[in-house]
Amino acid sequence: MLYIHNLTVCFQDASKEVLKDISLSLKAGEVGLVLGGNDSGKSTLLHCISGIIPRIKKASLSGSCTVVGGQLGVLLQDSDLFLLTTVQEELDFCLLNAGVTGNVIVKMRQQVEKQLKIDKLEQRQMHTLSGGERQRVALGAALISRPQLLLLDEPLAQLDIDFAETFLNYLCYLAQAGVCILVSSTSSYSFRKLPFRFFLLEEGRLIEQGDRKSLNAIKEKAEKTGIDIDGKDLLFQKAGFCCLSQKKSFHNSVPVLSMHNVSYAYQDCFQLKDVELEVFAGEIVAITGPNGSGKTTLLKLAAGIFQAECGEIQVLGKSIRGLSIAEATEKVGFLFQNPDHQLFQSTVNKEVAWGLLTRGCEPDIATKKAWHMLKKLGIEHLAHEHPYSLSKATRQWVALASVLVQDPLLLLLDEPTIGLDTLAATRFMEWIMELAEKLVAVALVTHQKELAYNFAHRVVSMNEGRVIPAGNLMS
Amino acid sequence: MPLYVAKEKGFWYQTPVKAKFFVFSMLLLGLLFSAQFNVLMANVAFILLFSVSAGGGIILIKRCKPFVFFALFIIAFHTVLNPASVTWWGWLGWEGFIYGSVVGLRLLGIVLLTQIFLMSTTFKEVILLFSSWNKDLGVIMLMVLGILPVLYQELNNTSQAQQSRGLHWKGLRSKIKAYLVMLIPVIIKSLYRAQGMAYLLYLRNYGEDGIRQVATEELLSTWTKGSRLPVVFSILFCIGNITGFIL
Numbered sequence: 001m002l003y004i005h006n007l008t009v010c011f012q013d014a015s016k017e018v019l020k021d022i023s024l025s026l027k028a029g030e031v032g033l034v035l036g037g038n039d040s041g042k043s044t045l046l047h048c049i050s051g052i053i054p055r056i057k058k059a060s061l062s063g064s065c066t067v068v069g070g071q072l073g074v075l076l077q078d079s080d081l082f083l084l085t086t087v088q089e090e091l092d093f094c095l096l097n098a099g100v101t102g103n104v105i106v107k108m109r110q111q112v113e114k115q116l117k118i119d120k121l122e123q124r125q126m127h128t129l130s131g132g133e134r135q136r137v138a139l140g141a142a143l144i145s146r147p148q149l150l151l152l153d154e155p156l157a158q159l160d161i162d163f164a165e166t167f168l169n170y171l172c173y174l175a176q177a178g179v180c181i182l183v184s185s186t187s188s189y190s191f192r193k194l195p196f197r198f199f200l201l202e203e204g205r206l207i208e209q210g211d212r213k214s215l216n217a218i219k220e221k222a223e224k225t226g227i228d229i230d231g232k233d234l235l236f237q238k239a240g241f242c243c244l245s246q247k248k249s250f251h252n253s254v255p256v257l258s259m260h261n262v263s264y265a266y267q268d269c270f271q272l273k274d275v276e277l278e279v280f281a282g283e284i285v286a287i288t289g290p291n292g293s294g295k296t297t298l299l300k301l302a303a304g305i306f307q308a309e310c311g312e313i314q315v316l317g318k319s320i321r322g323l324s325i326a327e328a329t330e331k332v333g334f335l336f337q338n339p340d341h342q343l344f345q346s347t348v349n350k351e352v353a354w355g356l357l358t359r360g361c362e363p364d365i366a367t368k369k370a371w372h373m374l375k376k377l378g379i380e381h382l383a384h385e386h387p388y389s390l391s392k393a394t395r396q397w398v399a400l401a402s403v404l405v406q407d408p409l410l411l412l413l414d415e416p417t418i419g420l421d422t423l424a425a426t427r428f429m430e431w432i433m434e435l436a437e438k439l440v441a442v443a444l445v446t447h448q449k450e451l452a453y454n455f456a457h458r459v460v461s462m463n464e465g466r467v468i469p470a471g472n473l474m475s
Numbered sequence: 476m477p478l479y480v481a482k483e484k485g486f487w488y489q490t491p492v493k494a495k496f497f498v499f500s501m502l503l504l505g506l507l508f509s510a511q512f513n514v515l516m517a518n519v520a521f522i523l524l525f526s527v528s529a530g531g532g533i534i535l536i537k538r539c540k541p542f543v544f545f546a547l548f549i550i551a552f553h554t555v556l557n558p559a560s561v562t563w564w565g566w567l568g569w570e571g572f573i574y575g576s577v578v579g580l581r582l583l584g585i586v587l588l589t590q591i592f593l594m595s596t597t598f599k600e601v602i603l604l605f606s607s608w609n610k611d612l613g614v615i616m617l618m619v620l621g622i623l624p625v626l627y628q629e630l631n632n633t634s635q636a637q638q639s640r641g642l643h644w645k646g647l648r649s650k651i652k653a654y655l656v657m658l659i660p661v662i663i664k665s666l667y668r669a670q671g672m673a674y675l676l677y678l679r680n681y682g683e684d685g686i687r688q689v690a691t692e693e694l695l696s697t698w699t700k701g702s703r704l705p706v707v708f709s710i711l712f713c714i715g716n717i718t719g720f721i722l
Contacts, residue, residue, distance in 0.1 A: 052674050074678045081671040083679070085599065085621040097680040127624040141679065305635045325638035334639040340667075341629075341636040344659035358641035388663060402640065 001070065001149060001180040002026040002049065006063035009044055009053060009204075018044045019204045021063070026182060028148070031175050031194050034184040036201035037226025037421040038393040042184035043077050045201070046151045049182070050074045070148025070180075071098075077153040077184075079135040082126045087118065087137050090126060094145050112144045115170055117163065131158040139167070150174065150181045156190050157418070160290055160447070168193055186421040187228035188215060200225065226421035253280050254317065256410045256441035257302055262311035264301055271297045272465045275311070277443075279410070284432065284442040286456035288449060294465040295445040296337070299412045302443065304328025315410060326358075333408030337415045339392070339399035348390075349374065349383040352402045359406065373405040377431070393420050400428070404435070411435065413444040417451060429455045487529035487591070487705070492600035493607065494702035499592045501709035505716035506584045512573050514719055519584045521712070525705075526591045535590055542586045546579030553578070614681070618672065626665065633660045 002025060009019040019041045026032045036042045047053045048065050050072060084090050091112065095105045113119040116136045121129065129137065135158040142150065156164045172194060175181055185191065188198060198215055200208040202225045208218050215222070219229050255278040264272040272294045279285050287295050300306045301313060304320045304327075313320050320328040336342065345351040352370035357363060374380040379397050382390065387398055396416070403411070413432070417425035433455065436442055446452055452459045461468040487495070502522060509515050526535055553568075553575025554560075560568025602620065606613015634642075634657050642653055698706065 047674075050678060052677060056673050056677050057670075072678070076671065076674060076678075078671055081668065081675055083621065083672060083675050084617050089617070093681075094679045125624070126621060127628065300635070303639050305639065324643065325635065326641050326643045329639040329641070332639070334636070336632065336636045338632075340664055341633045341660055342640060344656055344663075355640040358643070406640075 001028045001030075001068055002032075002182065003066045003068070004049070004064070007045075007048060007065050008062045009041075009048060009059050011059045017204055018059075019048070022206050023063075024199055024206065024209065026180050026197075028180050029175055029178045030180055031171070031196040032180075032182040033188060033191055033194070033196040033198045034182065034201060035186070035188055035198055035222065035225075035227050036184070037186060038419075038424060039203075039391045040201040040225065041204040042201055043153055044204075046074070046153050046182070046184055049149075050151055067149055071145055073142040073145065073147030073150045075138055075142045075152045075155055077157075079138040079158060080131065082134065082137070085125055087121045087124050087126060087129070090137055091140055091144055094141055098145055100145075108144055108146075112140045115143070116140050116167070132160055132163075135159060136163070148179060150179055152181070152183045154185055155183060156185070164190070186226060188212075188222075189228050200227070223422075226423035228422045255280050255314075256316055257443065258312075258314045259298075259302065260312045262301060262308045262313060264297060264306060264308050266297075272301070275465075275467050277460065277467060279441045279443050281409070281439040281441050282436050283458065284436050284444065284456045286452035286459045287443060287445045287462060288447060288452050288459060289462035290447075293462040295462055296414055297465075298462070299334070299414055299443065299445055302410075303332055303334045303412055305334075330359075331409045332412060333403035333406060333410070334412045335400055335403050335414065335416055337418065339395040340388075342399055342402065343387040343395060346386060347384050348379070348387055348398050348401075351387050351398060352405050355402055355406050370401075370405055373401045377401050377404075393424050396420065396428075400431075409440060411440055411442045411444075413442065415445055415447070417446065417448065425451070488595045490595075490702045490705065491699055492596055492604050494699065494706055495592060495596060495600075496604055498702075498705045498709040499588060501706075501713040502588055503585065505709075505713040506581060506588070508713075508716040508720040510577065510720060512576055512580075514716070515577055515580045515584070518712075518716070519580050519587070522584050522587050525708075526587055529591055529595065535587070535594065538590050539583065539586055542583060546583050549579040549582070550575035622665075622668070622672075625668075626661065629661050629664055630657060633657050 004022055004024050007019055007022040008017055010017045022045065024032070034042050034045060044053065047057065048061070049067065053059050054061055082090055084093055088109070091109050092105055095108060100108070110119070113122065116139055118133070118136050118140060121133060121137070126134070126137070135155075139152075139155065142152070155167070159167060168191065171181060171183075175195070183191065183196075188196075192212075195212065197211050198209060199206055200218070200222055207225075208221065210218075215229065222229055257277070257279040259275055259277040262272060262275040262277075275298060277285075277298070287298060289295055297306065301308055302315070304313075304323055304325050307321070315328065316331060343351055345354055349367065349370050352373055353363075353366040356366035356369060361369070371380065371383060374383055377397055377400070379394070379401070382394065382398070387395060390398065396419070400416070411432070416432075417428055420428060429451065432442055432444070436457075444456070490498075502525075506515075506518055506522070509518050550572065553571040555566055555568070555571070557568055557571025557574060559574070560571040562569040599617070599620065602613055602616040605616055637653070637656050642656055644650055644653055
């Protein structure tokens with residue numbers, strides 16, 4: 001069904017090939033798993049097969065890439081993208097373009113909504129959906145026209161664990177029905193139930209391929225490229241934090257952040273209710289919970305971005321009520337989920353120094369401090385690059401540098417490892433641990449349970465705007 | 476005050492947008508052709524009756540209140556100051572009064588019509604109407620409608636991120652700077668988003684090979700069971716007025 005022979009791709013503005021000599025083929029009913037770390041060329045490969053390259057995105061191509069017959073269904077990596085206003089329109093659009101009319105549209109839509117459990121979202125506006133819900137709708141749009149070849153770029157990135165299971169079962173069913181499926185991911189562990197053939201990419205080259213059983217034979221090689229084969233927890237532990245014994249109690253010291261009886265309402269609807277939370281110096285607290293449970297709201301309250309309806313929030317013993325955001329975050333570093341919210345300077349060094357300048361630091365000293373920060377994080381070679389010319393994972397490092405350079409005593413991280421492969425995520429978290437040892441208090445929001453349990457001293461679960469007391473991991 | 480009032484559920488609200496637009500255009504055309512004071516008076520009364528029966532009710536009248544005062548001002552202005560007046564009672568000229576009334580009444584009629592159309596039609600319906608004339612235009616406008624709240628969210632998030640890095644809003648210079656600091660990330664992200672949307676349009680078969688469409692046919696028909704009565708009335712109204720004008 002899919003034949004790729006000696007495919008080489010080079011973007012016009014880049015000197016290096018993004019893909020080099022890729023050859024692979026897939027038959028109908030087969031599942032292919034493209035594995036690779038950040039920037040290994042997975043998405044580019046899927047773009048070539050779907051025709052985005054070279055039709056929409058210009059690039060020089062050599063070799064051949066042929067899809068024989070059948071409709072294509074594609075899920076892009078960035079599932080936050082959508083076209084129209086409501087879920088129903090978004091789904092119908094594909095069918096209307098394919099010339100389907102009348103009741104058939106309704107039938108096909110309802111079927112796919114049932115499979116992906118989005119029937120209740122039909123009339124919702126796209127921009128009001130959470131990340132996970134949007135990914136489901138994007139999957140729906142890929143599946144609705146009953147494709148014969150399905151290309152899925154990181155389909156499980158934002159799905160919660162229960163639904164991911166259901167979805168994988170559905171993929172199994174589709175494969176049995178003769179649909180050819182090609183999935184890209186940084187983890188083979190999540191797809192262990194599928195009878196897949198894997199294709200391992202490293203820096204644009206296909207270095208290994210084979211069936212699921214032969215994956216164990218090349219485990220070391222794969223893990224070096226940032227692939228998760230055994231499930232993240234094991235790899236994380238190997239990377240250095242198998243030290244539960246180090247998880248100590250902090251409750252004797254004075255809290256850096258304390259929230260008492262905090263409630264917050266948005267548009268007359270309670271987002272948070274009676275939240276109690278304390279974070280101590282040197283402690284890493286992970287906040288977990290399903291989508292829409294109020295995790296990000298909690299962080300934004302702690303940074304003074306939102307003002308609590310009632311209750312008391314203190315940072316370093318001082319109430320932040322009535323302070324402006326800039327004043328409330330004097331000693332607080334806030335890393336947003338998307339690094340692109342804050343990058344605007346023409347070079348990385350200027351970007352990192354900017355925060356210091358706004359706080360009244362001398363330009364010379366700010367530039368020097370920024371340089372030292374970049375050096376500490378090991379990205380000083382990027383100092384003169386344009387932030388937007390870097391990959392998303394690297395941009396996340398730049399954003400972290402720009403937050404850390406202000407020497408915060410409280411660090412608030414919103415899903416810091418999303419989009420990072422296992423190696424990068426581990427490196428990132430090791431950095432956070434080092435900071436904690438220097439008595440920085442850290443509160444981090446994540447939906448990756450392995451990350452929370454391996455790197456945090458304490459895990460706090462949230463559900464429907466309330467904190468469920470979980471206690472110290474020691475116990 | 477929102478343009479669209481969903482609470483009012485008259486028959487008019489269920490009429491397909493194309494029929495609504497047709498009736499609206501016919502009534503407007505008729506109104507423009509009626510030049511006599513008494514005919515215009517009858518016409519505006521008819522439109523007012525139609526508007527109220529269509530489900531506009533009190534909100535409609537409230538909205539037209541400022542225009543009533545404006546129309547009264549026009550009438551007063553012409554009565555006192557129109558130099559074409561021949562018959563005078565002290566300060567007041569009869570011909571000026573008639574002319575002012577025609578202009579004022581016509582204005583009221585147009586305002587009433589526009590209000591009832593806007594109140595009963597969602598922005599999206601208007602876009603679908605556009606898409607029936609030019610499909611690309613409809614899709615483009617629908618996409619804009621989808622992306623506007625996203626841009627607003629982006630702007631909000633960027634502002635929060637930059638403020639947490641120390642951005643402040645005191646003084647004119649720092650305000651201008653602050654806008655730049657916020658706008659650059661939003662613009663760059665929009666460009667990325669535009670590229671992603673181009674991919675999606677291609678993947679969903681929109682373009683030269685595909686059939687470009689955003690709306691089903693039912694939404695865009697003029698002649699449906701519910702819309703027959705107003706459509707026929709509006710045609711009669713228009714023909715009547717034009718005939719009156721010619722004779």
